[in-house]
Amino acid sequence: MIDLRSDTVTRPTPAMRRAMAEAEVGDDVYDEDPTVQQLQERVADLFGFEAALFTPTGSMANVLAVAALVGPGEEVLCESRSHILRAELGAHGALLGITSRTWVEERGQLDLPTVKSMYAPDMGPFFVRTTAIAVENTHNFAGGTVLPLADLQELRGWADEVGVGVHVDGARIWNAHVATGTPLREYGAVADAMAVCLSKGLGAPIGSLVLGTTEAIEVARVRRKRMGGGMRQVGVLAAAGLHALDHHLDRLADDHEHARLLAEACGQDPALTETNIVVVEAPDAAAVVAAAREEGVLIGAVGPTRVRLLTHLDVNRDEVERAATVLSRLVG
Numbered sequence: 001m002i003d004l005r006s007d008t009v010t011r012p013t014p015a016m017r018r019a020m021a022e023a024e025v026g027d028d029v030y031d032e033d034p035t036v037q038q039l040q041e042r043v044a045d046l047f048g049f050e051a052a053l054f055t056p057t058g059s060m061a062n063v064l065a066v067a068a069l070v071g072p073g074e075e076v077l078c079e080s081r082s083h084i085l086r087a088e089l090g091a092h093g094a095l096l097g098i099t100s101r102t103w104v105e106e107r108g109q110l111d112l113p114t115v116k117s118m119y120a121p122d123m124g125p126f127f128v129r130t131t132a133i134a135v136e137n138t139h140n141f142a143g144g145t146v147l148p149l150a151d152l153q154e155l156r157g158w159a160d161e162v163g164v165g166v167h168v169d170g171a172r173i174w175n176a177h178v179a180t181g182t183p184l185r186e187y188g189a190v191a192d193a194m195a196v197c198l199s200k201g202l203g204a205p206i207g208s209l210v211l212g213t214t215e216a217i218e219v220a221r222v223r224r225k226r227m228g229g230g231m232r233q234v235g236v237l238a239a240a241g242l243h244a245l246d247h248h249l250d251r252l253a254d255d256h257e258h259a260r261l262l263a264e265a266c267g268q269d270p271a272l273t274e275t276n277i278v279v280v281e282a283p284d285a286a287a288v289v290a291a292a293r294e295e296g297v298l299i300g301a302v303g304p305t306r307v308r309l310l311t312h313l314d315v316n317r318d319e320v321e322r323a324a325t326v327l328s329r330l331v332g
């Protein structure tokens with residue numbers, strides 16, 4: 001089977017498993033795991049943040065990041081198909097007691113004029129107050145689209161003016177970085193809080209980080225424990241992340257090239273595929289998913305008339321070409 005359902009399906013490579021087996025560990029609840037500390041310091045530094053905290057999932061990293069910016073009864077604004085609202089099972093409302101409003105942008109982009117018009121300042125006992133704007137880079141359900149740095153910088157400038165926080169869900173910020181050449185620090189500079197995943201295109205079996213100020217990360221550490229996310233000799237997992245940063249970052253360019261090849265096979269303008277996600281319109285998505293499976297290609301449906309494919313380090317060029325042949329017949 002050629003599995004294009006997600007870039008989360010990768011299995012740790014033999015070299016990654018060796019790095020995990022050899023990791024130096026300690027009890028991370030006591031903040032004594034040197035490998036976790038190394039990963040946290042390295043990722044914080046990569047993005048120019050003061051501190052970072054290792055979490056089991058990106059969803060937990062997002063909840064901790066949003067919690068750092070938005071209090072109970074306050075609101076976060078985000079795009080309508082944001083992962084934080086659509087795919088985290090209501091965690092932000094259920095666990096944090098926050099509300100949200102959305103803008104709609106077909107390619108998942110920031111629509112700053114609309115954001116400005118939606119923004120609600122503190123009106124005391126009359127209205128819900130906006131305390132953060134959350135953006136997603138790359139945007140998953142919009143098809144791995146990149147948010148241009150200039151737009152993010154404009155958001156940053158306005159957010160500073162009005163005193164609102166900016167959260168970046170950077171589960172796939174690595175893909176945006178490789179696709180555009182934008183330094184990670186430039187992306188970090190526009191955010192007050194950020195979440196990044198090691199378990200997507202980077203190919204670690206598990207692991208994400210939340211980034212913020214030293215003070216915010218100290219609070220996040222308490223909240224993580226409260227949510228049941230205090231972990232012990234977790235350096236074995238952090239080691240996978242460090243290995244991924246060393247060996248799997250630059251190769252994301254291959255995934256992007258593979259995704260364009262698949263987009264073209266599906267009859268799309270390959271220029272619309274900016275990173276490793278291809279979203280294709282199909283009259284009957286479930287039928288296409290079933291037919292592709294029959295021919296050894298796993299893809300996913302995202303809604304009744306859309307299928308989604310992702311490239312990753314466990315599908316090589318040869319497999320991508322075989323999948324392209326199948327998909328061009330089914331949806332091309």
Ligand SMILES: *Cc1c(COP(=O)(O)O)cnc(C)c1O
Pocket residue numbers: 056057058059060062083084136138139140169171172197199200208
């Ligand atoms: C995958 C993903 C996350 C985090 O997902 P987990 O499965 O909880 O690790 C967050 N945001 C986006 C955009 C994602 O694609």
